[in-house]
Amino acid sequence: MTRFDIDLGLAKPRAESRVVVAMSGGVDSSTVAALVVESGYQAIGMTLQLYDHGAAIGKKGACCAGQDIHDARRIADRLGFPHYVLDYEARFRRDVIEDFADAYARGETPIPCIRCNERVKFRDLLETARSLGADALVTGHYARRIEGADGPELHRAVDAARDQSYFLFATTRAQLDFLRFPLGGLSKAEVRAEAARLSLGVAEKPDSQDICFVPNGSYASLVGRLKPGAAEPGAIVDLAGRVLGRHDGTINFTIGQRRGIGVAAPEPLFVVRIEPEAHRVVVGPRAALMARRIELRAANWLGALPGEGRAVTARLRSTHPGVGARIERVDATGATIRLDEAEPATAPGQACVLYDGLHLLGGGWIARMAPEAVEAIPGIEPAVAVEAASA
Amino acid sequence: MNAAYLDYNATAPVKPEVAAAVARALDLVGNPSSVHSYGRAARKAVEDARERVAALTGATPAEVVFTASATEANNLVLAGAGRTRRIVTAIEHPAVLKTAQSLPGETVVLPVDGDGVVALEALEAALKNSTTPTLVALMLANNETGAVQPVAEATRLAHDHGALIYCDAVQAPGRLAFSLATLGVDYLCLSAHKFAGPKGVGALIVRDGAPLKSVVIGGGQERGRRAGTENVPGIVGFGEAAWLAPQDLANAPRLARLRDRLESRLLEIEPRLHVFSAKAPRLPNTSCLTMPGVQSEMQVMALDLAGVAVSAGSACSSGKVEPSHVLRASGVPDAVSGCAIRVSLGWATREEDIETFLAAWRALYAGLTNRWRSGISSAL
Incomplete structure (x- = not known):
């Protein structure tokens, strides 16, 4: 029996709705695929071949496909829906890995997962899904897509500890229109229980922790290899x-x-x-890190432009719980945010994502975080963070 | 939904007679190496099959070595012919190209022309270039484009220069008349499943007197050339398929008509599409062609969802599609070869299958071009 009925809110009857599920081979996307099938939709599984797994783990002669692709395929086999592997190695290298290495080399601390969502999953994969005549693209992200008065809105997941909305701030309205995140309403424990109920075999698979293409966590060696001068x-x-x-x-x-x-x-x-x-x-000292004013570049707003002076919650890192802030200045591509209380500065290249409660309004890349002149600590140089190169 | 299987160059559906022969062979209890009556019965089945496979190629039964696949036969000859210099063409199957390049010694890779046919002048130059004992590898017909290669001419050149020559003839049975005698090659490989036999069984034909050192060592099976208990049901199915292959040859003109109609109908829809190796002698069942602006992988997925099975490039074990090394070697830009698929017909292909394919192709292309026109998508 289906414990969690997934309603994707599509116009067509479920049995006639073709839905592409982005499957990584992990527990979340496997479970979402199974739930989509159980709920009566026509699922098509797609797994992206993003990098040479053997090369990434430094093992010569390993198969080009990692265990994850195998796992995703076996889930699709078992549930009886078609599954395809898309070769996105070249574009992933160009749009995510090289961007990551460039950013690191100029002193930033980039978040490749946001780039991957923005440029690979929600641009290229989504376009592939549309071209195949799909009605929606489903992913295993922990975030909620809620139909609002002015179209779909993005909200934090019910399971606050799992919420991945921060990584989705660069999603455009057109993309959000086509996307569905059924796990946003579930807790991780519920997802694991569902995976176990469905005997998916991935229920006990550990969560992925690191950046996927740097499995041993050694960013420096990857950047050093791609950008020799940076080391x-x-x-x-x-x-x-x-x-x-x-x-x-x-x-x-x-x-x-x-x-x-x-x-x-x-x-x-x-x-x-x-x-x-x-x-x-x-x-x-820690005091030299404290900052209140944040300049955002390459901003993305999911709904209408939020008004200047609006009170928001700002998250400065994926693990940051969020602090009170006000929007001082805003336009379509950038904003200045003033935090209610000073916070230790976040590295350029991280994102500042703004919420109204659980509702994600938008965000941007942190170009600069600075203390305010009046609050400068005597004897300490005021400028804290690096100017990020504009991209 | 109508379904159409049009991927015979990947593997052909097993014929009912073959399936029946395999099923009967599964009941054979004995090991062909055993002395008793059970063993003799199994050995008889293997030797009957060997005679049929030999007859298919005009070889003698003693010249047939059964293997688990054509890939194994490729490995066996490339490693076992005793030649440290190898000349291969750029369009060989990875089972030849990668194997040759992994072995010690020298491997020369020959170019092909724009129609995907080997340049004999290049072969001659490579043969003249060295006095090291050499093995030439040249496929009879390319698996992706169907382009037929000048193997008999290459044999003359090879033998004039004291080289041995090996022919991967996997795509030929039932599609092209050939024999060991007309080709003149020293070695030739076959794969049962490409012409309605079971998967997992192949053969290396070794001309009487050609050197061969075993790679798989163990018991004395296959006259010491390939150890291991014989795959009796597979070999029996192989023999049955070889026996039936001449029927396919008689059917080849029908396939060529279907293939040609498929191409001309598509060209009516989209005159800008490319048909590769169209000017070369081609297998009657194979068409490698583009859908302009549409990635191969998209075509394969969309056609699959419409019930039509075709393939693109050479699929790696992960299922991802890589750019075709065959088309690249023929000078086709990646942007064009990236839009190519291979359609391959065979013994059970009906006219309706072609219609199903055409309808699915047309629907896909119309849908995508409408999307482009409406500006939803700039390019794929």
Whole structure:
């Protein structure tokens, strides 16, 4: 018996609705595929071949397809719906991996998952689904798509600990129109229970943690390989420019980082600035990190442009719970956000995503986070973060 | 929904007579190497099949070595012919190309012309170029385009220069008349499932006197050339398929008419489409053609969802579609070859299958061009 009926809200009867399910081979997308089938839709599974798994884990001669593609295919076999593997290696390399390495090399801490959603899943895969005559593209993201008065809205998932809406801020309205996220209303425990009930065989599969194309977590070695210049050693300096130590490359550091700096000091030191051209890492006390004003670039708004002065909740990292803020200035492509309370600065390249309660209004890439002049700490250089190169 | 299977170059449906012969062979208890009556019965079945496979190629039964696949036969000859220099063409199947390149020694890869046919001048130059004992590998007909290669001419060149020559004839039985004698090659491989036999059985034909060192070592089966208990049901099915293959040859003109009609009808719909190797001698059952602006992978998926089975490029084990090395070698830009699919017909193909294909192709293309016109999608 179906415990969770999935209603995708499509115009056609379910049996006539062709639905593409993006299947990674993990527990979430496998379960969503099974639930879509159980709920009576015509499912088509698609798995993206994004990178050479063997090369990524540094193992020569491994099959080009990882275990995940095999798992996704077996789920489709068992449930009896067609499944295809799309070769997106070239575009993933171009649009996600190289972008990631470029951003790292210029001192940012990028989020490739947002790029992948924006440029691969919701652009190319979605276009493929439309071309195949599909009525919707379903993914296993934990986010809610709710029909509002002015069209579909994106909301945080019911399971706050699992919410992935932050990673979806760059979704356009046209994309959201075609997308469905049935897991947004379920908790992870419920999803695992459903996977077990459906005997999917992936119920106990561990969650993916790292960035998928860097399975061992060694970003520095990947960036070093793609951008050889980025791994040059340099100096670690304090806010006054005094050399405190040496490092093996700015790519090993991110703003706000405290551990692993390798410099002994009476008070804890944080990375407050990265200067890739000078190969310098600037460290300072926590106070030097605190910032209130955020400049956003390449903003995306899912509904109408939010008004200036509007009170919002701002999330500054995927794991950030969100803090009160006000929109000082906004236009279609950018915004200035003022936080109610100062926060430790987030690295450029991360996203600042704005919510009204659970409702995701939009967001942008953090170009710059700065303290306000009036609150500058005496004796400390005010500029905290790097200017991000505009992209 | 109408369904049409048009992927015979990947594998052909088993004929009912073959299925019956395989089923009977499953009841044979004995091991062909055993002395007792059970063993003798199994051995008789294998040897009867060997005679039929030999007859298909004009070889003697002693020249037939059964293997588990044509790929295994390729590996066996490339590693076992005792030649450290190999000349292969750029359009060989990966089972030849990758195997040759993985072996110690030198591998020369020959170019092909714009119709996907090997350039004999290049072969001659490569043969003249070295005194190292050489093995030439040239397929009889290409699996993707159907382009038939000048194997007899290549044999003369190879033998004039003291080289051995090997022919991958996997796509030929039932589609092209050929024999070991007319081709003159030293080695030739076959695969049962390409002409209505079971999957998992192939053969290497080794001309009497041609050197061959075994790769799979063990018992003395296949005269010491390929150890391992024989796949009796598979071999019996192979023999049956070989016996029936001449029927297909008689049917080949009908397939050529169906194939040609398919191409001309598509060209009426879209005159800009490419048909590859159209100017070369081609297998009667094969058409490799483009749907302009539509990625191969999209075509294969959309046609599959419409019940029509075709393929694109060479599918890797993951199922992802890679650009065709055959079309690339023929000088086709990736942007064009990326829109190619292969349609291949066979013994059970009916006129309705062609109509089903045409209807599905037309519907897909019309749907996509409408989308482009309405500006929803700029390009695929």
